[in-house]
Amino acid sequence: MLSCKEVTTLCSQEMERPLHWREKILLRLHVMMCSGCTNFRLHMKTLRQTMHMYASGQAVKSDPEPDVKD
Amino acid sequence: MSRAPVATTTPSRGTASGVNADALISLRADMLRFARLQLRNSETAEDMVQEATEAALRHAESFAGNSTLKTWVFAILRNRIIDHLRRAERSVSISSLVADDEDWQDRLETLFNERGQWHDGQQPKPWPNPEESLQSRQFWAVFEACLEHLPANAARVFMMREFLDFESDEICQQLGISVGNCHVILHRARLKLRSCLENHWGPRTEVPC
Secondary structure (H helix, E strand, O other): OOOHHHHHHHHHHOOOOOOOHHHHHHHHHHHHHOHHHHHHHHHHHHHHHHHHHHHOOOOOOOOOOOOOOO | OOOOOHHHHOOOOEOOOOOEHHHHHHHHHHHHHHHHHHHOOHHHHHHHHHHHHHHHHHOHHHOOOOOOHHHHHHHHHHHHHHHHHHHOOOOOOHHHHHHOOOOHHHHHHHHEOOOOOEOOOOOOOOOOOHHHHOOOHHHHHHHHHHHHOOOHHHHHHHHHHHOOOOOHHHHHHHHOOOHHHHHHHHHHHHHHHHHHHHHHOOOOOOOOO
16 A cells, blocks of 8 residues: 555656556555545646646736745 | 847837737736746846747747737747757756755655655645636736745756646756656655645635644
């Protein structure tokens, strides 16, 4: 059984290369039971979609700069 | 020193298809922000925007009008940036890329316990209605601010991958890093960007500790 930490790595790798069948099964087994990692995996896809929109200049024009500290 | 926008020096150029100096000037601030994020160098960013603006005016007749002007111009800018990066010497050393993120272990420990499970309160939450968010000015302001808060090298690799659409292989080749390193850097960037978005824009519910 993979840990959440390992699963997040796989979720990112999934955006880069096709996963091996073994990785796919382990990933699927984990996300079936873990809502945090299910959300994480969805967020990776949302990030890519968002970047594509951003790259094609479809971002809604944003004048104010929010104060973000991370 | 930045040059005056080329469009102001050629005000009469333009076509019926909608490529004119005024329209391009109105896009300039967005283009600059865009280029700076990728290049992390204001002067080079100015040059790229300048070149893209000139190219847009020069090739105005090839704007078919079946995409928005903004999309068309950003495609030109994106290609300029790609050309620039391909021409440029490798400016990032392997060690600085990997060592970029010294607080990485600390960050992982705040997210995961010793068994690699999410700490309580750190589990990613569902994001509200992404389609609606993508139409929100506030969302994009947060998104850009989060991109700007990525460590410089992580941001560069991430932007090459997700913004300029380079394949991992080409990123490795250009930066002289292994595929494994490239994936590690991308993963770190995604984890950070995700947390930043969730903290500053995501669900506002109180997280139980």
